[in-house]
Amino acid sequence: MQNLIKTLFKVAVIFLIIITLNSCGGGLKLPKAGDARKMEVEGRERARKNIEEGRGISLKNLGKNRSTNYEFSTSNPLWRATFDVIDFMPLVTVDYSGGMIITDWYTDSNTSNDSLKFTIRFLSNEIRADSLKIIIHKKTCKLQSNCVVQKFSSNKLENTIRADIIKKAAILEAASKNKKKN
Numbered sequence: 001m002q003n004l005i006k007t008l009f010k011v012a013v014i015f016l017i018i019i020t021l022n023s024c025g026g027g028l029k030l031p032k033a034g035d036a037r038k039m040e041v042e043g044r045e046r047a048r049k050n051i052e053e054g055r056g057i058s059l060k061n062l063g064k065n066r067s068t069n070y071e072f073s074t075s076n077p078l079w080r081a082t083f084d085v086i087d088f089m090p091l092v093t094v095d096y097s098g099g100m101i102i103t104d105w106y107t108d109s110n111t112s113n114d115s116l117k118f119t120i121r122f123l124s125n126e127i128r129a130d131s132l133k134i135i136i137h138k139k140t141c142k143l144q145s146n147c148v149v150q151k152f153s154s155n156k157l158e159n160t161i162r163a164d165i166i167k168k169a170a171i172l173e174a175a176s177k178n179k180k181k182n
Contacts, residue, residue, distance in 0.1 A: 077127065077169040077170075077172035077173040077176065078122060078125060078126075078127055078131060078132070078165070078169045079096065079122065080169070080172055081165050081166075081167075081168035081169035081171075081172055082101060082120055082132075082165050082169075083101075084168050085161060085164045085165050085168055086101070086103060086118065086120075086161075088106075089103040089104070089106045089118065090103065090104040090106065091103055091104065092104045099121060099122035099123070100119065100120065100122070101118075101119070101120045102117070102118070102119050103117055103118045103119075105117050105139055106118075113141050113142065114138060114139070114141075115139040115141075116136055116137070116138055116139075117136070117137045117138075117139070118134065118135070118136055119134070119135040119136075119137075120132060120133070120134050120135075121133040121134075121135075127166060127169045127170055127173060128166070129162055129163075129166060132162055132166075134158045134161055134162055135151065136151070136152040136154065136157060136158060137149055137150065137152055138151075138152035
């Protein structure tokens with residue numbers, strides 16, 4: 001009986017060691033086909049690729065004055081203009097890195113049964129009409145629990161919002177350029 005307990009204890013300890021090592025990533029892991037972590041064998045090739053992707057330091061550019069253009073939400077006129085145009089609507093999701101704004105359902109005081117919800121996607125930081133994709137959903141409720149939600153295809157409303165955003169963004173960018181000149 002004593003031998004059986006000692007053997008079971010040894011098996012349990014070995015099992016715990018194997019589980020611990022496996023959870024720490026101690027097992028052999030081969031890169032999968034198309035794995036982004038796969039690295040080239042040649043060190044010079046890996047260093048060249050890192051510098052091209054901006055993940056390394058190049059001694060050629062060490063003494064040069066390099067400027068970087070960071071487009072944060074406060075410096076992006078298209079992003080700021082969108083908030084100025086839809087400031088009357090409650091927001092559900094605001095994702096600058098993903099380039100998306102989703103509003104909550106908005107009901108006008110004139111219509112109590114219909115609500116609108118806007119999804120605005122930023123396809124580019126350039127101030128152009130094709131830089132924005134605006135999707136509008138309409139919710140119509142006959143009773144509180146009986147609602148129908150559908151995509152609202154009103155090109156007039158989408159174009160009006162898009163035009164307002166583009167105009168406001170152009171004004172903000174012009175003001176920013178004037179401020180930089182002074």
